[in-house]
Amino acid sequence: PKYREALRKAYRQYLKERKYDPDELVRIWELEGIGVSPELAWRIYIPLVEKGRRVSWTTRALGNRGQRYVSASQAQESIPHKHCIYGGDLARHSLVIVEGPTDAWRIGPGAGALFGTAFTTAQVRKIARFPYRYILFDNEALAQRQARNLAEQLAAFPGETTILECDAEDPGQLSAKSVRQLRRLARLGEL
Numbered sequence: 001p002k003y004r005e006a007l008r009k010a011y012r013q014y015l016k017e018r019k020y021d022p023d024e025l026v027r028i029w030e031l032e033g034i035g036v037s038p039e040l041a042w043r044i045y046i047p048l049v050e051k052g053r054r055v056s057w058t059t060r061a062l063g064n065r066g067q068r069y070v071s072a073s074q075a076q077e078s079i080p081h082k083h084c085i086y087g088g089d090l091a092r093h094s095l096v097i098v099e100g101p102t103d104a105w106r107i108g109p110g111a112g113a114l115f116g117t118a119f120t121t122a123q124v125r126k127i128a129r130f131p132y133r134y135i136l137f138d139n140e141a142l143a144q145r146q147a148r149n150l151a152e153q154l155a156a157f158p159g160e161t162t163i164l165e166c167d168a169e170d171p172g173q174l175s176a177k178s179v180r181q182l183r184r185l186a187r188l189g190e191l
Helices: 009-017 022-029 101-107 121-128 141-154 176-185
Strands: 032-034 043-050 053-061 069-071 094-098 111-113 132-135 160-163
Touching: 009 022, 009 043, 022 101, 053 101, 094 101, 101 111, 101 176, 121 141, 132 141, 141 160
Parallel strands: 094 111, 094 132, 132 160
Antiparallel strands: 032 043, 043 053, 053 069
């Protein structure tokens, strides 16, 4: 999208309030801001990278009013975002599957987001390439049902799939201690 820029004070403040390190997010996840824009004003630009190249994007509003996420249209992406795993390029032998980009940021490299609890066959195939797969969705009943559905789909492939429970309502709210434990359990290594 147009009007992308470096993260200004407002974006950094928003991320810090949610206990993220803006500099780390820029370095690892290549985040930018979108300032004055007719359609996407005051949003965090989140590029989706596959095989080292940007193929799509989504945005996150600063705050929770209105539509939180707005993603690329078909015409604006070379691969549909629902065919990708956000963060998949940063994972090696293990993948912690989460719902959204902010959940992936909290866990760090090795986490991959589906852009919601719904998943596509293309996403299942990409997840199945990892020998160790951990599904960590929100604690609500619908999300847990989808986690079980995803695990059933992945059972047809070689490798291990484990559904994990979160000690927070949402993986994006995990404490630093919980993230360290999760990374150790999922064989992701230290941050």
